[in-house]
Amino acid sequence: METRAAILWEPHTEWSVEDIELDEPRAGEVNVKLAASGLCHSDEHLMTGDMVLDDATAALVGIEQFPVIGGHEGAGEVVEVGPGVTTIAPGDHVVLGFIPSCGRCPSCARGRQQLCDLGAFLLAGRQVGDLTARHHAKDGRDLGIMCCLGTFSPYTVVNEASCIKIEPDIPLDRAALVGCGVTTGWGSAVYAADVRAGDTVVVIGLGGIGMNAVQGAAFAGARHVVAVDPIESKRERSLVFGATHTAASIEEAQALVGELTWGANADRAILTAGVAEGKLVAPMMSLISKGGRAVVTAVAPIEQNQVDLNLFDLAMQRKELVGCIFGNANPRRDIPRLLRLYMDGRLKLDELVTNTYDLGHINEGYEDMRNGTNIRGVIAY
Structure with missing residues (x-):
């Protein structure tokens, strides 16, 4: 045809x-x-x-x-x-x-x-x-x-x-x-990051995937969801999806998260920027607490091999850095499941x-x- x-x-x-x-x-x-x-x-x-x-x-x-x-x-x-x-x-x-x-x-x-x-x-x-x-x-x-x-x-x-x-x-x-986008973002929070009730979560990058990571973290019961993006309109929009606080940069988020957690830092951080660059990993890891987890969901250039990462901090603070594809979700289970939540008025x-x-x-x-x-x-x- x-x-x-x-x-x-x-x-x-x-x-x-x-x-x-x-x-x-x-x-x-x-x-x-x-x-x-x-x-x-x-x-x-x-x-x-x-x-x-x-x-x-x-x-x-x-x-x-x-x-x-x-x-x-x-x-x-x-x-x-x-x-x-x-x-x-x-x-x-x-x-x-x-x-x-x-x-x-x-x-x-x-x-x-x-x-x-x-x-x-x-x-x-x-x-x-x-x-x-x-x-x-x-x-x-x-x-x-x-x-x-x-x-x-x-x-x-x-x-x-x-x-x-x-x-x-x-x-x-x-x-x-x-x-793709909804399940990848949602699963990045709910599955890959394993957000729990009461957690503080930082989402870096507020495109289609990042906005759904915000939505997933809020649905999972996070106490604080800090949405990070340089574009003001996206930061404002993230409040609709469950963000409790916003920041224009990782540096700004570091000060805010320190305040919110009395210096303990975030339980989870999720990288959903348009492009995953190696230079973003160390700042993201600095946002999370001892025993915290950072998730890389954003796509990096296929030949990206260089990553800024403090290995002493990774080991001695027992932090976790994990990868993620499709939000670590199962298509045949999670696609119908999310659509049922949408029809019930619980997923935006x-x-x-x-x-x-x-x-x-x-x-x-x-x-x-x-x-x-x-x-x-x-x-x-």
Whole structure:
């Protein structure tokens, strides 16, 4: 079938909206008509080159990473299924989880779906069943798809492992947000940081993920939630999601946290800045108390190896520094769970959406994100 998609032909260029050819789904695959796609910062990392594989890795995988259709935060209706698909059928409403979950690999079997073995193919951008493409440019070139999804298109073909069935009364344009940003932020607080009632929590960076880390920390019962961002409007907005205090910088937060805790420092700190830089780690660690935990959720450039960290402080204060992907959540459990909270009025999704765009204005949406005017932009189909 013919459809349209936003394609990144190479790093450091804009998204190009073009007609493409989409194959029928093969064994284990599903064609989904999308209602909406979130404009997540992770796709920006493709544009800037932060998530571009080096030549040696690309050669090892045996697949060219570009050109690629962006988008990994979407929801829609199943229109066609391939042979062997058993868990969903045409007409079902689904959220596309950016982490596929097979349910059979060692990680899935241990309840760690965010580490599913199929995640090895996320940057390869091909179908996880056979590593071939279903999306093709008009000149015949195969197109990759971001996180094996490619939601910057009104139609896409994905593996059944990426589809989470949801109730039909849930608004799809809001459900799309739970495919990445909401669950990643929420889980960063609730699971990765393990926020407990009465904790003091600092969230550094207030984009779509950071705002949901604030929301998750508040839901978990934190006494103080300190939201840190240089943009005043984001700091003000964080109060809607449960922040109790705000600061314009880590340095400002250090003084504030010291005051709030009588010098004990925060129990938890979560890094959700637009880009995780090594120089941010030591200041974040200085915010947490003895036995405290710091979580790195933000995406760093793929070749970032240098980190500022005081190892004496890490060991002697028994502090913890942990990584996090998808909020350490389980897609098949947590996506429906969070959407039930939304339908019950206990999870804020409507308040996250700053602006809505059509696909042709995707570059405008990302420019708004860079300028700090969007918490979450959404493409509506």
